[in-house]
Amino acid sequence: MIRTARPEDRARIEAIVETAYRPYLARMNRKPAPMVDDYARRIADGQTLVLEADGAVAGILVLEDHPDDHGGYLLLDNIAVDPAYHGRGLGKRLMTFTEEEARRRGYRVIELYTNEVMVENIALYLHLGYAEIKREQVAGYDRVYLRKNL
Numbered sequence: 001m002i003r004t005a006r007p008e009d010r011a012r013i014e015a016i017v018e019t020a021y022r023p024y025l026a027r028m029n030r031k032p033a034p035m036v037d038d039y040a041r042r043i044a045d046g047q048t049l050v051l052e053a054d055g056a057v058a059g060i061l062v063l064e065d066h067p068d069d070h071g072g073y074l075l076l077d078n079i080a081v082d083p084a085y086h087g088r089g090l091g092k093r094l095m096t097f098t099e100e101e102a103r104r105r106g107y108r109v110i111e112l113y114t115n116e117v118m119v120e121n122i123a124l125y126l127h128l129g130y131a132e133i134k135r136e137q138v139a140g141y142d143r144v145y146l147r148k149n150l
Contacts (some may be wrong), residue, residue, distance in 0.1 A: 002097050005048035010071040012057045013039050020080035025098070027117040033141055034078045037050065037062070047077070051094055058085040059094050066111070073109035073120065073147070074102040095128060099150060108150050 005013060017039075021032045042048045042062055051059035062078035077099050081090045102110050114121040116135065121145055128131070130146035137143070 001052045002049055002061075002094070004046060004057065005050045006042045006132075007040070007043055009048075009050055009057055010043060011041050012129075013050065013060050016029065016057070016060055017078070017080050017084045019083055024118060025116070028115065030140065032118075033116060033139070034062075035076065035121055049097075051081075051087070051090055053085055053088065053090060058082050059090045059099075061094055061098060063098065065105065073107055073111045074098070074105060074107045076112040081097050099148075102150060110148045111145065113143040113145045122146075 007060065011042075017034050018036070021035050024032050030137070036138065040050065046066055047062050050057045051060040051061075053059075053094070059081040060078065061076070062073040062079065063148045064077050066075050079094050079098070098110060102108075110130075111133075112125065113132070114125070122132075125146050130148045132144060133147045134145045136145070
């Protein structure tokens, strides 16, 4: 089940993000952006969703609306699955949900970004039909931006 996150989910969300992004610390000179995000605000703004499995929160999504005069896009700001749940298709379920949610909200485009050192993520997104649109440094992070037309 995927549902909107509640304030009481915050500690679990932060724990998932911490364990999911910890392996990248060795490749970076600072914590990845998701590890320092303000999840209390993200939850209050209705941008965070959680995936439950076996009665526990096992994965998260942070989605941002970016409307404009040309239809805009849904930004997949963060996706993370607790490593204890890897290999169960939960990441794929979250990606499928993101596409369904984008359509439900009236978007025909999803954008996302990842750090350039997260090469596994880049390869995965390319495999899922995303195309790289640019690379730039934002707030000290070297980001790779990708887009998928639905």
